[in-house]
Amino acid sequence: MNWDSVSAFLHMGGYGLYVWGSFGVTLLLLALETALLSRRARRVADEIRQQTKAARPPLKPRHTGQD
Amino acid sequence: MKINWFYFSSPPRFYALAGRLSPLFFALALLLTTLGLYLGFFVAPTDFQQGEGYRIIFVHVPVSWMSMFIYLVIAFWSAMGLVMKTRISMVMAQALVPTGALFTFLSLWTGALWGKPMWGAWWVWDARLTSELILLFLYLALMALRAAIDDERRADRACALFALVGVVNVPVIYFSVKWWNTLHQGASVSLTRAPSMASTMLFGMLVMALAAWAYTIATSLKRARTLLLEREGDSEWARRQFAGDAR
Amino acid sequence: MTLALVLFKRECALVLRKPGDALSALFFFVLCATLFALSINPEPQLLRALGPGALWVCALLSSLIVVGELFEGDWRDGTLEQLLLSPLPLPAMVAAKALARWLGSALPLVLVSPLLGLQFELSGSALLLLPLTLALGTLALVFVGSIGAALTLGLRSGSMLLSLLLLPLYIPVLIFGALAVAGAQSGSGFEAELSILAALCLLSVFFAPFASAACLELACE
Numbered sequence: 001m002n003w004d005s006v007s008a009f010l011h012m013g014g015y016g017l018y019v020w021g022s023f024g025v026t027l028l029l030l031a032l033e034t035a036l037l038s039r040r041a042r043r044v045a046d047e048i049r050q051q052t053k054a055a056r057p058p059l060k061p062r063h064t065g066q067d
Numbered sequence: 068m069k070i071n072w073f074y075f076s077s078p079p080r081f082y083a084l085a086g087r088l089s090p091l092f093f094a095l096a097l098l099l100t101t102l103g104l105y106l107g108f109f110v111a112p113t114d115f116q117q118g119e120g121y122r123i124i125f126v127h128v129p130v131s132w133m134s135m136f137i138y139l140v141i142a143f144w145s146a147m148g149l150v151m152k153t154r155i156s157m158v159m160a161q162a163l164v165p166t167g168a169l170f171t172f173l174s175l176w177t178g179a180l181w182g183k184p185m186w187g188a189w190w191v192w193d194a195r196l197t198s199e200l201i202l203l204f205l206y207l208a209l210m211a212l213r214a215a216i217d218d219e220r221r222a223d224r225a226c227a228l229f230a231l232v233g234v235v236n237v238p239v240i241y242f243s244v245k246w247w248n249t250l251h252q253g254a255s256v257s258l259t260r261a262p263s264m265a266s267t268m269l270f271g272m273l274v275m276a277l278a279a280w281a282y283t284i285a286t287s288l289k290r291a292r293t294l295l296l297e298r299e300g301d302s303e304w305a306r307r308q309f310a311g312d313a314r
Numbered sequence: 315m316t317l318a319l320v321l322f323k324r325e326c327a328l329v330l331r332k333p334g335d336a337l338s339a340l341f342f343f344v345l346c347a348t349l350f351a352l353s354i355n356p357e358p359q360l361l362r363a364l365g366p367g368a369l370w371v372c373a374l375l376s377s378l379i380v381v382g383e384l385f386e387g388d389w390r391d392g393t394l395e396q397l398l399l400s401p402l403p404l405p406a407m408v409a410a411k412a413l414a415r416w417l418g419s420a421l422p423l424v425l426v427s428p429l430l431g432l433q434f435e436l437s438g439s440a441l442l443l444l445p446l447t448l449a450l451g452t453l454a455l456v457f458v459g460s461i462g463a464a465l466t467l468g469l470r471s472g473s474m475l476l477s478l479l480l481l482p483l484y485i486p487v488l489i490f491g492a493l494a495v496a497g498a499q500s501g502s503g504f505e506a507e508l509s510i511l512a513a514l515c516l517l518s519v520f521f522a523p524f525a526s527a528a529c530l531e532l533a534c535e
Contacts, residue, residue, distance in 0.1 A: 212475060215466070244485070
């Protein structure tokens with residue numbers, strides 16, 4: 001174990017601001033990207049659901065092979 | 068047996084595969100990040116030269132590796148998309164760009180936070196730093212080019228061509244910046260890290276690098292799925308995905 | 315080959331018919347360099363230190379103007395589509411256009427550059443090297459720039475996008491051009507930089523037309 005106390009852990013031997021600035025911003029931005037991506041995915045799914053509801057029967061068969 | 072290399076280049080098959088793999092890699096990324104952070108903060112010893120400040124490399128190095136590697140992967144998918152004319156390749160190339168740009172920004176950000184206490188400057192005109200900045204410009208240019216073109220097919224191919232032109236240029240840029248740098252700066256700052264890196268440090272860094280890989284795979288697959296739906300939302304296979312819960 | 319020659323002559327004639335357009339890059343270059351000198355303390359020592367880099371940046375920005383409208387006119391009046399259908403290979407067409415544009419817009423800039431070098435108190439060999447490196451460099455910049463011009467053809471906010479696309483690609487040329495002039499200025503040698511600049515020039519003149527041709531085909535689909 002490297003740390004005696006929580007405050008020593010946060011202090012990081014005087015480099016606290018730099019270390020937590022790096023890790024904090026990185027985790028924050030990655031979480032933000034994930035959240036934005038989920039929202040976008042949900043939105044497009046909702047859109048398609050609505051379209052499907054609006055135009056129910058005419059599901060024309062469409063080739064699905066490689067293109 | 069003949070392997071069908073194009074099996075997953077059909078949008079519905081790719082969509083299903085990505086849907087299964089993406090959460091898997093998300094979980095893996097979470098697991099590896101937790102393990103890496105534990106190793107980095109609690110197992111790896113204090114560096115005798117740089118004190119605790121060196122712990123920034125646990126995030127800085129993986130993020131920097133990833134930022135460069137993603138550009139190569141984009142170029143690979145772009146080339147595939149241009150030669151094989153597979154739509155999925157273009158979608159993958161597009162899906163990787165924002166994540167690559169994010170990692171490039173984070174590399175510069177964490178690099179600055181590492182440089183300030185170690186060299187006393189947020190920024191030095193070192194070849195690696197400068198190349199990383201130019202890489203960020205290339206990512207931004209790719210995104211701007213994509214945003215400016217309305218026609219999807221043209222946007223795909225234009226971005227693919229630019230990504231390939233960029234990947235040819237990156238080594239030339241790195242070489243020229245290095246040349247310029249050695250002439251102007253001499254050996255005022257040495258970027259070489261302590262050669263005697265403790266094995267736990269190295270191990271922690273590798274775990275974090277794997278976490279960055281897993282995160283990139285998960286995010287790009289998820290984004291590729293979303294992009295596919297946005298592009299082909301009115302096709303039959305896309306509707307069928309949601310047919311079950313549309314009642 | 316003769317077809318490419320005919321096209322080249324046509325492009326030259328077009329440039330000559332509207333000398334104002336062709337010379338705008340030159341005016342921009344001269345103005346930009348003068349503003350640079352005005353913005354700093356006109357101390358000979360400082361001017362000499364900044365001169366090579368400042369003049370090179372000005373030339374680089376001017377070359378953005380040179381390539382900006384490279385295909386625009388032909389695209390708007392439909393000539394480009396005709397050229398795409400013609401038996402002339404597309405890369406040859408791009409090369410002919412880029413070369414004519416370089417002769418019309420960039421060469422005047424190269425010829426005037428020693429005068430601007432005097433403004434920055436450059437010494438003998440640097441004053442000679444400046445037009446030489448600019449000639450090689452702008453040739454590379456115009457050819458690489460043709461890729462950007464083809465990519466952004468007909469897009470809104472095309473000129474902003476053009477600079478965003480091209481400036482990262484321009485960095486090597488800028489570095490070696492400015493270093494060669496600065497090396498001649500300080501007497502620390504310039505041969506290596508000049509050779510690399512010439513290599514970059516040859517490579518871009520040879521390969522860029524192929525990339526531009528691919529981009530043009532996209533823009534005209």
